[in-house]
Amino acid sequence: MSFDSFGEFLAMGGHGFYVWWSYLLTVAVVGFVLIWPLWRRRRFLAEQRGRLRRADALGQQAEVESNAPEA
Amino acid sequence: MKYIPDGLRRLWHRMGSPRWFYETTGSWVPWLAASAALLLGVGTVWGLAYAPPDYLQGDSFRIIYIHVPAAYLAQAGYMLMAVCGVVLLVWRMKLADMVMATVAPVGAAFTFLALATGSIWGKPTWGTYWIWDARITSVLILLFLYLGIMGLRRAIERPEAAGRACAILAIVGVINIPIIKYSVDWWMTLHQPATFSVTSAPAMPPVMWIPLLLNVLGFNLLFAVSVIQGTRTEVLLRERRTRWVTDLCRQERA
Numbered sequence: 001m002s003f004d005s006f007g008e009f010l011a012m013g014g015h016g017f018y019v020w021w022s023y024l025l026t027v028a029v030v031g032f033v034l035i036w037p038l039w040r041r042r043r044f045l046a047e048q049r050g051r052l053r054r055a056d057a058l059g060q061q062a063e064v065e066s067n068a069p070e071a
Numbered sequence: 072m073k074y075i076p077d078g079l080r081r082l083w084h085r086m087g088s089p090r091w092f093y094e095t096t097g098s099w100v101p102w103l104a105a106s107a108a109l110l111l112g113v114g115t116v117w118g119l120a121y122a123p124p125d126y127l128q129g130d131s132f133r134i135i136y137i138h139v140p141a142a143y144l145a146q147a148g149y150m151l152m153a154v155c156g157v158v159l160l161v162w163r164m165k166l167a168d169m170v171m172a173t174v175a176p177v178g179a180a181f182t183f184l185a186l187a188t189g190s191i192w193g194k195p196t197w198g199t200y201w202i203w204d205a206r207i208t209s210v211l212i213l214l215f216l217y218l219g220i221m222g223l224r225r226a227i228e229r230p231e232a233a234g235r236a237c238a239i240l241a242i243v244g245v246i247n248i249p250i251i252k253y254s255v256d257w258w259m260t261l262h263q264p265a266t267f268s269v270t271s272a273p274a275m276p277p278v279m280w281i282p283l284l285l286n287v288l289g290f291n292l293l294f295a296v297s298v299i300q301g302t303r304t305e306v307l308l309r310e311r312r313t314r315w316v317t318d319l320c321r322q323e324r325a
Binding site for chain 2: 003009014018019029032033034038045048
């Protein structure tokens with residue numbers, strides 16, 4: 001252990017501001033990079049399910065293929 | 072192509088199938104994510120709490136444990152995009168275009184992170200948040216290349232034409248990668264030279280560089296998780312008119 005107390009660990013020898021801001025930014029960027037593709041997938045599946053349900057209700061299953069709008 | 076063995080050729084063709092990619096890679100993600108969490112957990116705790124402070128920079132040097140992996144991925148991501156560009160132009164492989172489209176925002180995010188953490192680190196070390204140093208400027212150009220490729224894709228309506236244009240820009244932009252690498256040698260700059268090199272031992276003691284190595288590996292796995300998940304989503308979006316995707320949409324709970 002490089003620090004004697006938790007307070008010293010947070011202070012980072014007077015450089016706490018720089019160190020903790022860097023790590024906070026990293027958490028934000030990593031979170032974005034991991035969550036963004038999952039969020040896009042979830043949105044796509046919800047949209048498609050809604051579209052398919054409507055098409056099925058209308059009994060126009062064959063229309064599904066041509067009705068999909070451009071993303 | 073006639074010199075390539077049959078098995079390899081079959082693998083190459085299967086790899087070109089977006090459906091094959093979607094169905095094969097789904098089970099990889101939990102393992103990659105768990106390994107990334109383990110490596111980053113150990114590397115970051117070690118780097119932040121157990122590695123000794125630098126004799127000149129004190130504790131601000133601990134930013135290295137995220138700055139170096141981010142900067143590494145910024146460049147590796149760009150290279151991956153350029154390789155996909157070549158594959159797309161030469162073999163017309165659709166999957167390569169999907170990977171290329173997915174990597175751009177992820178690479179841009181890591182380039183931003185490298186610049187931001189470098190800037191924060193610069194304040195206590197050099198006394199300034201920003202300077203037009205050769206290394207910093209060339210990495211800023213890398214960020215603009217990523218953003219340019221993302222913009223180009225949005226600007227061109229036909230997906231095939233957009234893919235080809237992005238591939239060409241990605242390939243031309245590769246010239247920036249050696250400039251980033253050698254900028255610290257070619258110009259007299261503030262930025263310090265590379266921490267790791269293939270030909271010589273690191274200048275740091277192992278207690279400092281082992282956590283850095285763990286974090287570089289962990290960030291790589293994290294990048295892989297993001298790109299695999301992103302590409303799988305991209306596959307669904309682009310193949311949404313096919314039978315297998317509509318069937319999947321009916322079954323899947325999101």
